[in-house]
Amino acid sequence: MTILIKGGTVVGPTGPYPADVLVDGETIAAIFAPGRGPEGPEVIDAGGKYVIPGAIDGHTHMQMPFGGTEASDTFDTGTRAAAIGGTTTIIDFAIQRYGEVVQDGLAAWHAKTADQCHIDYGFHMIVGGVDDDSLKAMDQLVASEGITSFKLFMAYPGVFYSDDGQILRAMQKARDNGALIMMHAENGPAIDVLVKQALERGETDPVFHGLTRPQELEAEATSRAIWLASVAADCPLYIVHLSASKALEQVKAARDLGRNVFAETCPQYLYLTLEDQLGAPGFEGAKWVCSTPLRSKHENHRADLWQGLRTNDLSVVSTDHCPFCMKDQKEMGLGDFSKIPNGIGSVEHRVDLLYQGVVDGKLSLARWVETIATTPARMFGMYPKKGIIAPGSDADIVLYDPAGRTRISVETHHMNMDYSAWEGWEIDGKVDTVLSRGEVIASGGTYTGRAGRGKYVPRGLSDYLI
Ligand code: URP
Ligand code: ZN
Ligand code: ZN
16 A cells, blocks of 8 residues: 655755655655656655654653662653654663673663554663673674664663673674674762762752762763773763763764764753753753763753764763653652652653754754764664665654644653653654554554554664774
8 A cells, every 4th residue: 555645855864855755664765856756546745844754762661670760751751752653663771680691681771662563663682781692692693683772881880780891791792793892881889989978968859869970970981981992992882861961072072083973862861951951840850860960050061962963972862761650660869869760761862852952053054864863774774774864774764844833741742651851841843643563553643553564674774883
């Protein structure tokens, strides 16, 4: 069955152009000059709309066991919310904890996703225990399982933390097999000292989560990761959830030297602050406890991050979607900020929140599409199947209405959270229609997708490596 998406403005990584897009089954068959396409059995009027590749969220944690509880979105609720918000692929994190077999962790995540996902999905692998066995497993995952990126943690001692020797060994392995090392770059042992000292002084409110994770400890870890990757013969390195100007400076310097260093940021760091959100009165700030933390509005972080997106020192915007409810979850940290589960949920809103950057003159249309769709596809080995409107690519397509308006609220969002980190935000644009592999799954506010239609996407190596 064919669908002609007619009269819209296609936006790709090189910019916007008027075109009609012919979808045949699950893929894009052709792109026509306006009015030249064959009228199929079905025509979707895209007049006045942008036609963009379905967005790819390269960093989510659905039903992740973390912080003594579990992230509140299941793969069912989280991927449905993502779809409604214009995201047609996620890459979630399967987990190996210290002492566990990597392949068992992966099997557990395949079991969690089986028949649950509304959109296509892939996995990165968190390696929580680097040793001979897990290093060998990395080769097998790259060669046979479609997993080509591995997350390590310089934070969370006793949970996922790797020391510098373990990090170096994993980087050497990645250098050999072509995988990408994704790094949670914060100096965990130093943070633990500051947390203990703060609690001893009776500083227990959520804002102290941010104050005990100063940007220097993000910058130091970012720099150390970059140097360790250099020692590992320029192992490809991708810094996740970068939030701070000084950390960005490290990435910029490495990239200026031509290093295989990349970074992502997240909407929360582009818009929200330590004072206005994390420092909200009482326990309210718990809603915005995440790591790395929100940064001070009295420093230049947000402007620097927007600039980094424009200059490609920041390549990708992911959400780091890791939702927890206030009730029974964030509340675990009443009276002790260190017990608040770390994470913010935004998987439904990233396309809109970044489009607001276009409206505000901070990003071009092309860069919007690049940072939310095309670059994640290329970075994580899914291109050109995903991330582009082109013949032969999966027909993952979003019609975006620049004349529409989106109001974000817990009353209307679809994520399984009892609050919204973006309550009351108004966006000058709206997701109108979403196609996933040629099927219209959302249109004009009606959702018609279903759990289980999403397929696992085995990934190749990153396009950005030579
Ligand atoms: O606060 C965060 N980022 N929670 C999710 C886990 C991680 O470190 O990405
Ligand atoms: Zn992390
Ligand atoms: Zn994360």
